[in-house]
Amino acid sequence: MITWRAGVVEQVGTSWQGATELTVALDQPWADPTLPARVKxxxxxxxxxxxERGRRVWVNVSALARGLGTGGYALVIAPADGQPADPPPSPGHLVKARYTPLQAMVLGVDDQESEHHDTMRDADDLDGLPVxxxxxxxxxxxxxxxxxxxAERAGRAVPSIAYVMTDGGALPAWFSRSVAGLRDAGWISTCITAGQAFGGDLETVSVHTALLAARHVAGADLAVVVQGPGNLGTGTRWGFSGVAAGExxxxxxxxxxRPVASLRVSGADPRERHLGISHHSLTAYGKVALVPADVVVPVFDPAEPGLGPLSARVRExxxxxxxxxxxxxxVEVPAGPDVWHALTTSPVRLSTMGRGLDQDPSAFLAAxxxxxxxxxxxxQPAR
Known part of the structure; x- marks a missing residue:
């Protein structure tokens, strides 16, 4: 069941594409007095x-009440002092977050009303697109x-990169400040939301149509497929939303x-099952993926403290x-100083499991x- 609260918008904060931060003063106190009366x-x-400031809203505080990692947010469900205006008429009949109270209807890239319907109807091949x-x-x-x-090393143009966001984590692409920042900086050309995920530049029914849209509609040179932020895990082999990487x-x-498997690596995670290559990568690529892929193993700079010994563990x-x-x-690829420097140029913050580049460099170097x-x-010619 949802933990509901009503409150008043006290402050309108930072906005990025599709999302706005608010400070909401809650009407009802918490059973736990350590929880805040004003919530982000x-x-x-x-x-x-x-x-706007002064509006009354309903918010979902379930994750906050349980101390879960939602980025520290309560989530606005609806205004409590009147309904929003109806949206203008628009095409599209793909329903995402289906049969939930906040299901949304969007225009799918392969919808009959889409300008890309004919292209997607006949699309059936990625033509060797690296994924x-x-x-x-x-x-x-x-x-x-x-x-x-x-690309810089090879003296070639910066590749056009499509990000395919799957629905294992956050459903709205708007939740990700990384996606907004990468798009604003021109680091990704398009965000494509697949399955129940929504809010991308292009909306698709499945990972398959998302990849075809990346190639035939977005004209991407390569695609990156990763779930949205906020993955779900239970500390078990199969109870992790990221096993869908194998699919x-x-x-x-x-x-x-041409599938390329990016390994989840850590030299700083205190849990043995995530030290070196995470057991989740071993499950997704070793058990779920049924076709050959290029598994990219980082070769760390032995001059970097702690990374030299980690190379041997990862290789094993x-x-x-x-x-x-x-x-x-x-496929072994050196992860030397130039790769580290490239990471420092990221227009968005690098953070994984609360650790940044300096705290866990192997995680970002491996990716x-x-x-x-x-x-x-x-x-290279396609196989």
Whole structure:
């Protein structure tokens, strides 16, 4: 059941594409007196309308009450002092967040009313499009940084990168400040929301149609498939939303793309199952992915404290994924000082599980080298 609260908007804060931060003073106190009477809240104007200071609102505080990681936000459900104006008539019949109180109707890229319907109706092949897959949203800016570095090294144009956001984490793309910042900086050309996710530049029914839209509508040079922020996990092998990374590998391959597996790596996570290559990567790519992919293993700079020994651990763990023991292809890519420098140029904050580049460099370096390899594939004939 949802934990509801009503309150008054005291302050309208920062906005980015699709989202606005508010400070809401709650009417009803918490049973736990340590919880705040004023809460940072997030509103999506496309769902609840524009909200000004003094407006009364209903907010969902369930995650705050349980201390879960929603970015510290209460979420605005609706105005409490009158309904928003009806939206203007518009085409499209794809319903996302289906059969929830906040289900939204959007225009799908392959909708009959879409200008791209004819293109998508006949689309069936990615024509060798490199597709980088990762399981954590925090990998996205690092992958893009690596791709841009590889283009610079090769003296080629910066690649056009489409981000495909799957629905394992946040459903609204508007929740991600990384997506907004990367788009504003020109680091990604388009955001495509797949499945129940919504709010992208293009809306699609499945990862398959999202990838086809990346190639045939957005004209991307490469695609990155990662769930939105706020993944769900239970500390078990299969109870993690990121295992869908293996299904994305399958989708890329069946459509004639070139799947690239970005490994989730950490040298700082205190949990043994996440040290080196996370067990989630081993499950997604070793158990769920049923077709060969390029597994990109970072070769860390031995001069960097702690990274040299980690290289050996990661290489040993990756052996179960790649030939001859596994089905995938081993690709080793140096993760040297230039890759680190490329990461420092990111227009958005690098953070994974609360750790930044300095606290856990291996996490971001491992993602970046997957982007480096994806750009190298652009100059190789498709298999």
């Amino acid at each position: 809240s997030l509103a999506y104007p496309a769902l609840v309308g524009s909200l 980088v897959v990762a399981d954590l949203h925090s990998a996205l800016p690092a992958i893009v940084a690596g791709a841009r570095l590889a 994305a590998i399958n989708a890329a391959a069946v459509l004639g793309g 763990q990756a052996a179960v994924l790649v030939e001859p023991e596994g089905r995938h292809r081993l 970046a080298v997957a982007g480096v390899h994806a750009v190298a594939l652009l100059d």
